[in-house]
Amino acid sequence: MTAVPDARRGAVPGVVARSRELVRPALVDAVGRLHPWTGEMAAYALGWSDVAGTPDPDGSEGKGVRQALAVLGAEAAGADGSAAVPGAVATELVHTFSLLHDDIMDGDALRRQRPAVWKAYGTGPAVLAGDALHAQAVRTLAEAPSPHAATAVRHLCGTLDALVSGQADDLRFEQRPWTGAGAVELAEYRSMAERKTGALLGGAIGLGAVLGGAPARTVAVLDRAGRHLGIAFQAVDDLLGIWGDPEVTGKPVHGDLRQRKKTYPVLAALASGGTAARELAVLLESPEQLRGAGPARAAALVEEAGGRAAARAEARRNLDAARRGLEDAALAPAAAGDLDALFTYVLDRSW
């Protein structure tokens, strides 16, 4: 993968830890403003407590990349990172809400090696907790003591709209054929990933920039960079969903093929149109054949048809575009450097 300069690579966990420290008190406050029951589910989802509500200091918290993006967005605009705090909190709340609801929609029973909230608390309660987090995210921004609060709310609205429509596309793709008329095109997949995965990454940086007083053009450039990062992240996720080490991903080998998920490597392979693509289509169209040795054969065919290389190229192209975006904007150099390193760090898995 794209090499990370050593000096920067070392700096990244520092940015993430520093942002977490800056944001944590306000995030705890926001969760504390929820109804005690939805607050308990939120704390569980955030990895702060176990299912009985007991604090869990070793809980499997997320990496905190989004809050770091928000803090760096404000710093890139020349403001103090603390200006981004309401934006970072809103982003983390939206991220948690979307995981809660997506796990219901996708039927995913596990999240970070623990039962998903809908498995631990029930579907209805998980719907409610997601709604509470969604509402609290908007409220945190709307009531932020910032002259840019109203602009920030409008920015978040764009993010939420994109997030939900990306998820809608993803769910609808399941109903569409693998090949022929109505098959999902790569451009459609990219647009879905940009919204489902990229909107919140771009939204995080953009919110930080808005709250840091950046002009609209800078906000737009940073938001777009985050969206490219999201497309790259999704492509890497798709690669790991087929070829990732189960020890690292926590998911079965060839998992996405077993589940017949329409991902970038598979769609790219099918679009290549050769012999391997045709054999792959036959395999995918017959659920019975995807038992036993089928997934391994399908993975080999995806690779043979160029799907693996295409997904790697998609990730690289979009990471490059994200990093180039940082050069376009008139940003504070230290923050721009940190953002550049964080972008690379986000994709720093074996793919």
Added chain:
Amino acid sequence: MTAVPDARRGAVPGVVARSRELVRPALVDAVGRLHPWTGEMAAYALGWSDVAGTPDPDGSEGKGVRQALAVLGAEAAGADGSAAVPGAVATELVHTFSLLHDDIMDGDALRRQRPAVWKAYGTGPAVLAGDALHAQAVRTLAEAPSPHAATAVRHLCGTLDALVSGQADDLRFEQRPWTGAGAVELAEYRSMAERKTGALLGGAIGLGAVLGGAPARTVAVLDRAGRHLGIAFQAVDDLLGIWGDPEVTGKPVHGDLRQRKKTYPVLAALASGGTAARELAVLLESPEQLRGAGPARAAALVEEAGGRAAARAEARRNLDAARRGLEDAALAPAAAGDLDALFTYVLDRSW
């Protein structure tokens, strides 16, 4: 029930129809901005189309009380009703979102004599459509071309927070005992109803008033009046859930008792502490006894223990408080009169 002066009674459907006409184009636009799939589910939920997405001119639309409350809120502040349109749209979108998600949480398969969205489209899609409506409601206000847009967003945030926490209380009440330590107290039930049912009625009038330029004190008074209306509405709903005519309610006789729902008449009866209350508690604590003739006997015991009269008194008391609220504020007289009539119209069912 409280008598409605004849002259006003006749005027109410006019207010509702006029508001619907004013709000409809913007509501259609807002739904049109959704992803086509979530938009289709929203149109179904709003009664505009059938489950195949075909327009249904005879669809069972809601009464449109909330949009009328918003329009009258602006007029009460001395503004033109059109100022309220973004608030009315946001209110209708939030109302629809909350019905979609509540039906999932409560396991209600029918809504207005049709399959609920989660029954018609699946649970995951219904969760998503609710999220899309929630986000679009905030966006409609945040992007409204009004100098009061940011204040309106903050007002809606308070409404959403209350709505979600009221629903959380309602779900949690199911887990609590009928009597003894931990039993649900009437004051808790009232607070739940104020938030679950009242917050959006108050929010509708308040949003209209905010967008009409009313001072904060007037907004607060109108919001509070709507919350009292909500408590009264819930008490009436509870009465109809036990004694309502199945032909009118579309629900089985004694339905809320069959489902062992903790409602105001039942809680008031249990709190009375007499012989009937004790016999009622025994019945409610044993699901087997609530088969066959059990529900009818339970209904008789609720009435004997004073629960029916208490719920009627609760409805009357809160309708009176809502109407008194209209006298407190310095409102445009015609709009105040229309609001007063609309309040009474909302409760104009046989109870």
